[in-house]
Amino acid sequence: MTSEHNIVASLTDIKAVLLQCDHCGARKSIPREKIPQNSGFLDKCEICGTDWWPEGSYKNPTEFPNHIVSFLETMRDIRTIENMVRFTVLLEFDEPTP
Numbered sequence: 001m002t003s004e005h006n007i008v009a010s011l012t013d014i015k016a017v018l019l020q021c022d023h024c025g026a027r028k029s030i031p032r033e034k035i036p037q038n039s040g041f042l043d044k045c046e047i048c049g050t051d052w053w054p055e056g057s058y059k060n061p062t063e064f065p066n067h068i069v070s071f072l073e074t075m076r077d078i079r080t081i082e083n084m085v086r087f088t089v090l091l092e093f094d095e096p097t098p
């Protein structure tokens with residue numbers, strides 16, 4: 001018999017979203033309760049200066065950052081919403097392999 005282990009977490013378990021630079025590996029932490037007012041923090045790496053939006057990388061360069069900001073705002077607001085309804089949104093992950 002095979003045993004499968006998964007990790008289950010709720011959106012309220014998420015403390016922050018990390019943005020990791022593909023060039024230098026630096027990570028910027030965006031705490032759920034401290035979402036920047038605009039998407040300027042998505043422009044480039046604060047450590048190495050790499051432009052995170054190379055020309056032609058996205059058909060509408062203003063749309064994707066807005067999606068990320070909306071995601072962060074939803075994460076922030078979900079705690080209030082979940083107090084008003086009778087279900088909890090859970091996320092399921094595969095257990096990390098060693």
Ligand SMILES: [Zn+2]
Pocket residue numbers: 021022023024025026045046047048049050
């Ligand atoms: Zn970088």
